[in-house]
Amino acid sequence: MIKKNVTLFLCIFPFLWLMIFVSSANSVELDEATRTVTFDTSNKTITLTPEQVKRGKRLFNNSCAQCHNGGITKTNPNIGLEPESLSLATPARDNIINLVDYMKDPTSYDGQNSIAELHPSIKSAEIFPKMRNLTDEDLLSMAGYILLQPRVAQDKWGGGKIYY
Incomplete structure (x- = not known):
């Protein structure tokens, strides 16, 4: 029964x-292989600690997920946080250093214009208070979380309204 x-x-x-x-x-x-992501444009890698991954997830969910839930971009569904979109940006945002630079001072997808007044960033922390207290370590953890998500969520990461 x-x-x-x-x-x-x-x-x-x-x-x-x-x-x-x-x-x-x-x-x-x-595992360590899943936590290993590209660090810079020379393809140097970094292995995130489990704590960095957890911290990155928490910070991403608090600071970014409102517009980037599941790796999508609500304001432009054609550009997400999946590897292909990140690698085709100028400069490519498919590594820790460039993604952290973007979170500090974001530019348009073609790299031509600052979008700091439109996109949360360290530069625009007065407009977007959630960004005020983020440290470089916080940004590294968030960037690492974004870069490893395609291995964890696979096609769902950046998969858009099909999944979210």
Whole structure:
């Protein structure tokens, strides 16, 4: 009888099963290969600590996810935070150094114009208070989280309204 009730409950509320599964999956630590991301344009890499990944996730969710939930860009769905979009920007934003530079002083996708008054950044911290107290270590953690997400979420990261 109990098994039947549990099965019925999970059939009626499948999202609860998904939440339980996802929560337990998030508690598993990512291996070193997954935590290794490109550091700079010379393809030097850096391996993030589990703490940096957790911190990056928390800071991203607090500071960026309102517009970039799941790696999308709500204001321009053609450009997301997936590797292809990041690599095609000028300068390429597919490494820690360039992504941190972007978070400090963002430019348009072609690199021609400052968009600091439109996009949260350290430069525009007066307009976007969530950016005020972020340190370089915070920015590194957020950039690392963004860069490793395609390995964790795969096609869902930057996949747009199909997934989110």
